[in-house]
Amino acid sequence: MTARQRWTPTPLQLQILERLFDQGIGTPSRQKIKDITKELSQHGQIAEQNAYNWFQNRRARSMRKQHGVGVGSSNNKNGESEVETETLNEKRKRPDGLLALPDGNNNNNLIGTTTTTSPRHEELCFQCPEMRSNLHLLGVHSDPRDEHLVGNLGLSDSYNLYDHV
Amino acid sequence: MTARQRWTPTPLQLQILERLFDQGIGTPSRQKIKDITKELSQHGQIAEQNAYNWFQNRRARSMRKQHGVGVGSSNNKNGESEVETETLNEKRKRPDGLLALPDGNNNNNLIGTTTTTSPRHEELCFQCPEMRSNLHLLGVHSDPRDEHLVGNLGLSDSYNLYDHV
């Protein structure tokens, strides 16, 4: 069983998540999580728990400047609120113009004992699609069915955005 | 340039780190990390994050040795006497199966030159790890806050209410 045990968000999903995190402040409500998950499902495999964890991790990572070295940047003792402005931080940085990557060897199966020394390394796996997503309307379904997919996450349904507008 | 993209501890630093690790500090607190980093700074360049990561990796590595991964074949490379009786607590078990994604959508055609004129292929080729690597190298990791890129991400107006302008 070589299935992925760990969810890995696709770039599109990441994009959406980042955007949501950027505009959202804190922990999304449960309904929101469901909604987001539903939308993200259109772009890849995802569960509500994944989205929830992602937001939690994201927030925890954002608030890691004064408390601990935690995981992330080197050391940021600034008192500025990074929660909304961490745009300046660059996490996934790749070194300067050294990205002249060798030809894509599309096989990193390290456990494989076979010597897959395929001499042909013609990169062929790059069909990067447009980043534009047809992510249109997020279903504003007023379906308050309470699914216990992730159990009680302790999410507060305090501000239901749907009711606000 | 071409400097150490990755921190490499000097032998002296490694010595200190190992000694500290041997003392039984399974989880050094942040203050400890700071202190240790201070100490290590006298022997070479280091950041708190480095020390933190080092301890994390060290601990994870030790745990792995004890339990034995048993990936696939009987790839048992035991014989390490370095593992001490530090913290052989019970390993955190994670009952899988919850997020076992079906492999139906994992067969991403990388070549993509087929006559698949399907209109929506946004996330078609973004599941395999090898592609992720290539994408990283190419810096295709989408900019989180790129407005025009995210353009019609379709953050529906319901969500925009957080965007208090």
Place this chain on the structure above:
DNA sequence: GAAATATGAATGAACG
């Protein structure tokens, strides 16, 4: 020099 390995770094998931 390429493959195999060691290991630092990133991150999803879980615990308290």
Place this chain on the structure above:
DNA sequence: CGTTCATTCATATTTC
């Protein structure tokens, strides 16, 4: 919510 564990990724190092 903050912290920690576990897994993966990327790169430095070693080996052949």
